[in-house]
Amino acid sequence: MHPPAAESPPGDATPEPEPQGGGWRKLLLLAAIVLAVALFFGFGLQRQLTLEGLQRAQGSLLAWRQAAPLQSALAYMGVYVVVTALSLPGAAVLTLAGGALFGLGLGTLLVSFASSAGALLAFLLARTLLRDLVQRRFGRQLAPIEAGVARDGVLYLLTLRLAPVFPFFLVNLLMALTPMRAGAFYLTSQIGMLPGTLVYVNAGTQLARLKGLGGILSPPLLLSFALLAAFPWLARAATSRWATWRLYRRWSRPRRFDRNLIVIGAGAAGLVTSYIAATVKARVTLIEAEAMGGDCLNTGCVPSKALIASARLAARMRRADRWGLEPVEPRLSVRQVFERVAAKVEAVAPHDSVERYEGLGVEVIRGHARLVDPWTVAITRADGELRLTSRAIVLATGAAPVLPDLPGTDQVPLLSSETIWTYLRTCPQERPRLVVLGGGPIGCELSQALAQLGLPVTLIQRSGRLLRREDADVAEDVRRALEADGVQVLTRTEVLGFAADGEGAARVLVEHEGQARTLACDAVLCALGRRARLQGYGLEELGIPTGATITTNAYLQTLYPNIYAAGDVAGPFQFTHTAAHQAWYAAVNALFGGVRRFRADYRVIPRTTFTDPEVATVGLTEAEAAAQQIPVEVTRFPLHELDRAIVESAERGFVKVLTAPGKDTILGATIVAEHAGELLAEVVLAMRWKLGLSRLFSTVHAYPTFSEANKYAAGVWKKARAPRRLLGWLERWFRWRRGGG
Structure with a gap:
């Protein structure tokens, strides 16, 4: 969880300045x-x-070496360290000099330590002078590279050191810009440069016969170095194969497989995974124990948005005077509204049905699946157990609502986002009173929608504000909107337990701002988040690590490389669109991973909270930028200045864009508006393909549309960066032109 934005510095704050004098020290060093x-x-x-200069001076240098062996060795090392540290030309010649003056053994020893020390000094100098500057300018773009260096940096550096064709001064500079530790850099350099040092020092023992530096590295020798450089990666691959063999050795691998892919779970991730597999003509089986379509179709996205559509219309009827009409209190039947919600779910259901997927080439089996071994799935069906083998398996088992473990939960109707739909279709009260636990997206969406339908709703949030992932100003806008629609919002409130009042109603016992209170209601809706479904699928028996979700690598592989996880059960997001996004990687890696693998890409992930107005976000928020000490510039465009918003009485909200200082590179955006989810798509596209605000501003948008808000936000950014001095000169020039000049 990110800290509340109210407790963080402003989003356009820069990182803490260097200690006083730090800048002067860098200047003096430079x-x-x-x-x-x-x-x-x-x-x-x-x-x-x-080479010519060394050959000319060889006699006098040898005489000095014989007259003062210790002093000459120390002086030689000192010169070598300085030349290497400052990346001056001549390191190769100095290496030859080591062989010519001190022989193969001592020369190799002196060069090895001097070159490594000089490389370390060059590394430290570059890090001191350049790393902070590079991080400030390109920190976000370099994040994937830094992650790779943290993982494979030593192997990568060793490969570069073992192949003398790479300029070592460039290696020192580039590695200094990464998070590699100085100790690891020195030790790896010491080992990696040793073979090349031996070759050059040995050549130096024959200095008089050398015709040029190019003759030292012959093609066969270069090939040998290339093979040597590949050795760490070959060793790593062999080690990986050995570890894989140890992992699988206790299981009996089938000689033949029944399927190319088995997918467990028919929610968003499972449906997309099986669809992709069938499209490329793999034999794929999709297993689902409950309803096709998973939570999104049956209890999540589809029913909640159908409910929100009805609720929005009811709210607008009450406020019809905003559109010049007579306000009217809608004649609502909650049961009838929820019958409509059920009908909309039924209307969408064929898109996720067994018939459709079987028509696409997917074998669908209804039953509960359990892993028996890394290739075998046991399916418990009404007519018995069926076992199938597959080369690859994708776990897409989804997540379930979290229910509180508090006293009295058995005494009250405790609902979740899965069970509220049936309850409100069948409850005896016409307008049941609800207490909603949790001020996240689900809690805010359902609280507002139910209140707009006329139900008494109290929303309880433990922390000081709603929507903790969003900025404080966004959360405050949402709170005002909820309260305007009749939701009683209680923040800083702890739920202590539940009780029945003896008359069929429920009581929620809370502590609100230090005071004990009792809230009367007919049911409690728990919107406390969702927990990955991990139990009963054989994960424990196979030893597959889990935490809050199944542990996977960047390719969505679990402990067993042929078993993948995608969707809510894999994390780190719980959105339908990210489940579908992960499904592509899971399917392609599972089917073609032996040829080409793809790392799951989470760089540009949008999210939308469907309150009224909606909240849509992508990339960084101001609070996140401040917490991560990422300098940003913030641009805002209020919707009350947008013509389309004015004529539709939809002036609530704004567009907020975060950019890199002095650049139009979009680092994040938040839109609070009607249709914010649709408006955000243009920004997501721009971020995904690295299009800055200047490109967005120069794009023609139809008038009058809501999408112009993005263009105008870009215009605000450009106006703030107008060349003031140039405009001043232009004003003078036009004044002169008006005078007849």
């Missing part, structure tokens, strides 16, 4: 480096560090 480099070239030392 000045010292520039001076040293200037002196090196000014005195013509680069002409001495050539």
